[in-house]
Amino acid sequence: MSIFRKTGITMLLVLVIAGSLLGARTFISGHSFTKKMIVAVPDVEEGDIIFQVSESGLSTAIQLATHSKYSHCGIIFKRDDDQWYVYEALQPVRYTPLQQWISRGKNGHCVIKRLKDAANVLTPAVITKMKAAGTPFNGKDYDFYFGWSDERIYCSELVWKIYKAATGLEVGKLQTLKEFDLSSPAVKQQMKEIYGDHIPLDEKIISPVSMFESPLLVTVKG
Known part of the structure; x- marks a missing residue:
């Protein structure tokens, strides 16, 4: 296998792993953010x-x-x-x-x-x-x-x-x-x-x- 092919496979693996980690991080952050912000302010009036x-x-x-x-x-x-x-x-x-x-x-x-x-x-x-x-x-x-x-x-x-x-x-x-x-x-x-x-x-x-x-x-x- 040529060095270029090895390098290409290695880079591809790095990108896949990085993408997976980024996706997981985004999901976790998004879940955390959703957990905090899921509550919208309802239509209320003073004294309710x-x-x-x-x-x-x-x-x-x-x-x-x-x-x-x-x-x-x-x-x-x-x-x-x-x-x-x-x-x-x-x-x-x-x-x-x-x-x-x-x-x-x-x-x-x-x-x-x-x-x-x-x-x-x-x-x-x-x-x-x-x-x-x-x-x-x-x-x-x-x-x-x-x-x-x-x-x-x-x-x-x-x-x-x-x-x-x-x-x-x-x-x-x-x-x-x-x-x-x-x-x-x-x-x-x-x-x-x-x-x-x-x-x-x-x-x-x-x-x-x-x-x-x-x-x-x-x-x-x-």
Whole structure:
């Protein structure tokens, strides 16, 4: 075999291998990029309530206790940079960019709900009032005890209290802890970790599912 033929075969192999590696790299990078950017900003309005399934042990317990698919929620607002955010009670209470919030949930899935009479109720003045009502909670710790005080706060409590303070509306029915299904092992384990032997069964609670099923809301994305 001539040196030229050997050189040609060698170059061909190099090109094939390089092309394969480049293709693999492009695929991996593309997959990573798609994973990050697959979430498009949905058509939303300020004051919309957004729901998702968060991926945690506590989320599983909430789903089992409330018989709900969704375990986490927040309110959609714009900020000074004119971008969309979800105001949420996580650890701590904070504003999270909407795309980031959606992609963080299970399978990037979310449901967005809106007041039936949002056009009349959620005026610019009321949206400003809602943001003001939520400001004292910003930076507060997440309430793993699900208490009704304002010292700490959990996700649906934050949304409910902002709506109540700014509009007078109660989005979702308040319940007591004893009204939920506390029978599953996962729920019992979480209750034990949170409360020990002193479970506050009469504590007022607003659950994500109670808000999700509120007749005051309509689904705009699901």
